[in-house]
Amino acid sequence: MERLIGLTHSLRLESFKWDISENRSGGWRQSLLYIFERRNKMSNAYDEYLRDHKENVAKGLYWLGANLPDILNGVDVVSLRDQVNQYHDLSKSTVAEYEPYDAYFYGKNKSYDVVKNFKYAWLHHIHRNPHHWQYWVLINDEPGRGTEVLDMPYEYIIEMICDWWSFSWKKGELYEIFSWYDQYKAYIQLSDKTRKTVEDILDKMREKLDGINYGV
Ligand SMILES: [Zn+2]
16 A cells, blocks of 8 residues: 555656656556556566666765755755655656666567667657756757757756666675776766866765765
């Protein structure tokens, strides 16, 4: 029963969220029905992964609040916590993403169709979740104006870092994010301002972890 209440609660939040962001006719309504219909049939492994992932994203945010409160100065922490606890990756429960992700990561084969469907699901995901840097890459319509990388709002930078860091939390190796970032930074497209903010935060995290672990 408790689980059902939790589910209804999050569905209500989802409907609110998607009402705003999903203009495709019947998009979110279809998604809700889908969740009700499929919930018990689909992969427990993927459901568990989603739950676990969100928990690890929240752990990162909690750590930042507890250890580097200055980073959250001027941020509406209640909204950010809601964003991370309730809305983070919520679109992964929609029709467009759930099954393709499940099939790709937990299915038995990566057939041409599974891979193709996953690509559409990933595209759907990055276009609806501002914590992904790809969301802020503007491919201009006019010929010759190319691609511009827009500054990310600060709250989404924090959510993005917590998202990256969640994999370190899962492994229990909190430093892993730094080598991961070094490996991917040339590929990740961020505006100069956003990159500076990201790297400042990562530096502060490393310093604080060093202080906690090595007393330096
Ligand atoms: Zn995401």
